[in-house]
Amino acid sequence: MESSGANARQPTSGSAQLVEYYNQLAERYDDERFANPYGAYIHAQECRLLQRWLAPIAHGKILDLACGTGRLLDMATHGLDASEAMVRIAREKHRRKEVHCGPAADLASFGIHFDGIFCLHLLMHLTCSDIDALFRVCHERLRPGGLFAFDVPSALRRKLTGFRPEGWHGGTAFAHREVTSLTANKWRFKVSRGILLFPIHRLPLRIRPLLRRWDDLIGMTPLKRVSSYMLFCVEKRP
Template sequence: MKGKEWYQQETVVESYEDKRFSRGGGRLTDQLEKEAVGEALAPVGDKKILEIACGTGRFSVMLAQQGADVVGLDISAPMLGEGRAKAREAGVDDHLEFMRGDAARLPFPDDHFDAVFAIRFFHLADTPEEYLREMARVSKRQVVFETYNRSSGRSLYNWALPMGSRLYSRREVDGMLDAAKLRLVDETHEFVVPFGLYRKLPGGVAKAFRRVEEAVDRTPLGDRLASISYWNATVE
């Protein structure tokens, strides 16, 4: 798994959300990602949900606030510590449990959750098929995950990133779904402008870029140029 050591550094965790989601374009991408997760999993009330690679718990806390019982799993103890503090502050720690663990060997029995999801995870995966099979194994119904797209503009600069990212073709995603015995029920393709760029933009400029993106989304090129895809599947 790429970034395994990096995400466990205390200094990285301390500034993780502040650098990525607290201002300008980062705040906008945080909002848009939360909307995508919420729409994919809705309705979440009384559902038992597992988040893989939950990080500091920004999605897990949101879902617990909406009435779900959530388990957030991550490899990074410092990230989980931030998540627990956030859950206590939001008053949802009685509906949210954080666990340290390996996504390739989930410590849960078959069909344990109503839904399992992973966001900003599969671009770091060294054995994505293995992870997706585990997610499907512990879910009764639904699996939601996200991939970075090989045909997008991200492929032009991916090599220059410190850890790089795994980029996926549609054929690879279909193969992973088949191997995990999952049936795709919905897909959403977003961010013609990669959100790494969004984070560097002032809020007003980011919103202007977003309006352009929405116009492109309404054309036949929208899905093809999107840098991120959200896949919503059901267990067969």
């Protein structure tokens, strides 16, 4: 996969810096990122889409890849994250879940094939070669017909707003067509949606619930390409 020119800054492949960043952030992560109206807005959109997409395999084996502190582990049977500090919190919150610490390449450590894998807020930190490797290992550990859901920042949105990330954090974005090209061989494209179209952090709290409903609806149209993030669901070809 080749990223667009909007993605000039990318992290070092397999960066220990990424892991160390989240190790340092782990104790504050839930409060700083999602215990506020902005985080709650994103969380609600992500949960709604994942619940809908994973419903056909809800009773199967589902992996939350880059599970962090376990924010979305209620929708998975297993979790994997490279940050020891994040995994420790995830295990405390979800004692009945099987949560491993390691990179994506460690998917085989579970010793099973999954019915579904979802991975949010990770690809934006990776190089294109790392993303290709991640897709390969997910394909290997999914059963035929298994689902893979993931998100990426919108390169078109960044181009229109002039946003340029500094350093590796969130340094990679994609155009919609770049992601759909993944379905050409090993994957079958199923669905995509946009989230966080509106700059809700700049808008009054009282109107955000109404905006989220519009955000959800617009995210189903071609305008999803200008949302802040795009979520995709693809299926492993038999």
